[in-house]
Amino acid sequence: MEDSKYPPGTAPIKAEYRISLEPRSVIDDDDAAESKSSHINGGHHAISEEYGGQDTLSPGKHHRMSKEEKKRRTGANKGRRFGKTRDKLELCWKVARGDICEFGGECRMTHDINEYLAQKPRDLLFPQNVDSVPIPGSSSEEHSVKDSEMTESYYPPSVDPSSSCPLFHTKGECRSGFKCRFLGAHVRKSENGELELVKDEEKVARRKVETTELNFLPLDTLKRLRSKKYPLPITDAYMKEMQESESKKSMTQETNGKTTFTEVELMNGDDGKAQRDSPDVPLRFSEKKRLHWRGLTYLAPLTTVGNLPFRQLCVSLGADITCGEMGLATSFLQGSKEEWSLVRRHPSERVFGIQLAGNKPGILTSTAETMAREFGSTGIDFVDLNCGCPIDLVFRSGSGSALLDAPAKLSKILIGMNKALGEIPVTVKLRAGVKEGRNTAHKLMPRLAAETGIGTLTLHGRTRQQRYTKLADWDYIRECVEAVRAREADEGLAPIPIFGGGDAYSSQGYWESVEHGCVDGVMVGRGALIKPWIFTEIKERREWDISSRERLELIRKYAEFGLNHFGSDTTGVNTTRRYLCEALSFTHRYIPIGLLEVLPGRLNDRPPAFRGRDDLETLLASPDSRDWVKISEMFLGRAPEEWVFTPKHKSNSYGSEESQG
Numbered sequence: 001m002e003d004s005k006y007p008p009g010t011a012p013i014k015a016e017y018r019i020s021l022e023p024r025s026v027i028d029d030d031d032a033a034e035s036k037s038s039h040i041n042g043g044h045h046a047i048s049e050e051y052g053g054q055d056t057l058s059p060g061k062h063h064r065m066s067k068e069e070k071k072r073r074t075g076a077n078k079g080r081r082f083g084k085t086r087d088k089l090e091l092c093w094k095v096a097r098g099d100i101c102e103f104g105g106e107c108r109m110t111h112d113i114n115e116y117l118a119q120k121p122r123d124l125l126f127p128q129n130v131d132s133v134p135i136p137g138s139s140s141e142e143h144s145v146k147d148s149e150m151t152e153s154y155y156p157p158s159v160d161p162s163s164s165c166p167l168f169h170t171k172g173e174c175r176s177g178f179k180c181r182f183l184g185a186h187v188r189k190s191e192n193g194e195l196e197l198v199k200d201e202e203k204v205a206r207r208k209v210e211t212t213e214l215n216f217l218p219l220d221t222l223k224r225l226r227s228k229k230y231p232l233p234i235t236d237a238y239m240k241e242m243q244e245s246e247s248k249k250s251m252t253q254e255t256n257g258k259t260t261f262t263e264v265e266l267m268n269g270d271d272g273k274a275q276r277d278s279p280d281v282p283l284r285f286s287e288k289k290r291l292h293w294r295g296l297t298y299l300a301p302l303t304t305v306g307n308l309p310f311r312q313l314c315v316s317l318g319a320d321i322t323c324g325e326m327g328l329a330t331s332f333l334q335g336s337k338e339e340w341s342l343v344r345r346h347p348s349e350r351v352f353g354i355q356l357a358g359n360k361p362g363i364l365t366s367t368a369e370t371m372a373r374e375f376g377s378t379g380i381d382f383v384d385l386n387c388g389c390p391i392d393l394v395f396r397s398g399s400g401s402a403l404l405d406a407p408a409k410l411s412k413i414l415i416g417m418n419k420a421l422g423e424i425p426v427t428v429k430l431r432a433g434v435k436e437g438r439n440t441a442h443k444l445m446p447r448l449a450a451e452t453g454i455g456t457l458t459l460h461g462r463t464r465q466q467r468y469t470k471l472a473d474w475d476y477i478r479e480c481v482e483a484v485r486a487r488e489a490d491e492g493l494a495p496i497p498i499f500g501g502g503d504a505y506s507s508q509g510y511w512e513s514v515e516h517g518c519v520d521g522v523m524v525g526r527g528a529l530i531k532p533w534i535f536t537e538i539k540e541r542r543e544w545d546i547s548s549r550e551r552l553e554l555i556r557k558y559a560e561f562g563l564n565h566f567g568s569d570t571t572g573v574n575t576t577r578r579y580l581c582e583a584l585s586f587t588h589r590y591i592p593i594g595l596l597e598v599l600p601g602r603l604n605d606r607p608p609a610f611r612g613r614d615d616l617e618t619l620l621a622s623p624d625s626r627d628w629v630k631i632s633e634m635f636l637g638r639a640p641e642e643w644v645f646t647p648k649h650k651s652n653s654y655g656s657e658e659s660q661g
């Protein structure tokens with residue numbers, strides 16, 4: 001067989017596309033990606049720089065690097081900063097939208113639209129399709145200025161009336177107003193000769209429901225959270241019940257001469273290694289909405305890269321269930337704007353959940369209560385508790401995968417969240433265990449399913465210690481599912497949906513995992529990042545040999561969704577560019593299946609150096625981050641001089657050495 005020429009784990013690329021037999025150097029490290037990258041809106045918290053990357057490959061399977069090479073090329077670019085790119089002269093937002101600014105002359109920003117437009121760079125041209133988009137290197141990348149008769153005399157030089165604005169196109173209005181980089185699409189001269197913004201009222205009304213994002217928290221609610229004045233009656237009652245129940249137990253234990261717990265420990269659920277019972281509180285889970293997830297496709301929560309535009313793209317390709325990026329319960333309660341931006345939902349997300357990480361029943365219950373009150377079951381379909389995050393910072397704080405080893409505390413958290421969320425179900429995402437060779441999920445999962453009223457369980461078939469070094473253990477996933485089903489049967493409980501997770505990358509592989517793991521579905525993580533059309537493949541039970549132009553169209557769509565979400569002003573365009581480059585840091589890993597000798601493709605296989613079937617396919621496979629920026633420029637215009645994209649991994653900066661020719 002042709003592929004026997006390769007070391008194990010190498011993708012079998014057909015001879016005509018191969019440049020050499022040497023595997024491409026490893027530049028992907030999912031452990032690192034899972035462990036970093038900053039949250040949306042240029043904000044930064046330590047977790048997001050940690051949670052996020054690439055497959056660490058099994059030793060011996062791939063190109064071996066010297067120690068020095070490894071040191072030089074591996075690891076995260078720590079402390080990545082993505083400063084906001086702003087206009088040189090800042091126009092007041094109120095004025096930009098055609099409103100009156102209450103600060104008048106006191107406003108820090110200019111109110112002079114003509115002065116602003118005089119220094120504004122010329123409008124960008126956003127392509128409505130990719131048919132005519134030039135491929136970098138093959139023709140001029142400059143947008144040609146359309147010489148309509150009116151252009152020079154009628155409008156300021158920065159305004160190009162032939163421009164098309166993705167926001168205006170989608171919604172019938174553009175919230176960036178005069179600041180929009182596609183302004184020509186929605187501006188005209190009024191009778192008095194001044195420029196005025198155009199709104200398509202009929203379209204605004206018609207498209208409102210399908211284009212308006214959900215889950216915005218009012219500013220004064222943020223303020224009440226910050227000043228700890230937000231009322232939390234359900235949490236208060238639960239904490240009281242827990243304290244009473246705990247003190248009863250402590251008294252009994254005291255009389256028996258055993259250890260007691262302080263009030264603070266109880267409040268925090270810090271019961272150490274004690275495997276004590278859940279508090280004696282009446283539970284009525286029957287009013288919870290049941291989740292009918294069997295057969296649905298599920299996009300994994302993915303910090304940074306699983307942002308709203310990416311989820312919207314996956315939904316358009318067949319993802320049924322989506323989940324926001326992991327948010328820290330403490331940050332929500334501190335009223336962090338950045339954290340609350342993670343809960344935004346696009347109306348096309350039909351089944352949408354928010355993922356929380358935390359370590360204390362009080363804090364998680366409070367966060368859940370706030371979310372339920374603010375967004376209700378129209379804003380959120382489920383709230384997921386993260387019991388899998390492997391990042392040191394999270395683990396050491398007792399959150400994420402650390403909860404796997406604190407089952408009593410975990411029960412208290414879930415019961416509290418369940419109470420606070422009313423009819424909204426709580427779901428749990430967990431790993432096989434903390435330590436390699438010491439799986440615990442088979443014990444924990446039946447207990448959670450039977451005792452805490454959760455709506456679904458998702459098991460990622462790896463331990464914390466293992467990270468991405470080996471394939472997920474689907475035999476073990478099956479064992480866990482069987483354990484849950486046995487307990488449910490024993491207790492006459494209705495079965496809850498159980499999803500497995502790990503390495504889904506093709507339609508064939510997906511359905512094999514469903515069958516082998518006896519699961520209701522498979523959560524898809526990296527597979528979706530590398531090939532978002534995997535959801536179409538799964539649904540249609542076929543492997544899609546997608547063309548490079550079709551892939552480019554998905555990139556265009558991502559840019560369009562990004563502008564709609566982040567805004568079409570200078571800052572929005574470059575925030576979109578940043579997240580597009582983050583997305584391209586995964587999509588370049590796709591090996592077109594038309595180039596493979598053996599199907600289906602596998603997530604963990606690395607290709608030898610190869611060329612694509614056309615220039616675009618070759619470009620899309622480039623691991624050089626400068627090429628990702630070039631691709632972004634096809635849709636978002638030239639990156640400003642001061643704009644930088646720092647790839648997640650140092651190795652990515654060495655793209656030219658690894659380029660596939």
Ligand SMILES: Cc1cc2nc3c(=O)[nH]c(=O)nc-3n(C[C@H](O)[C@H](O)[C@H](O)COP(=O)(O)O)c2cc1C
Binds near residue numbers: 388
């Ligand atoms: C970049 C990246 C970010 C992730 N962020 C999260 C997260 O926020 N919450 C979470 O529960 N899991 C997160 N994960 C783990 C995935 O949800 C998923 O469980 C894991 O990647 C295994 O699935 P896969 O083999 O299909 O990738 C992340 C993984 C990656 C690669």
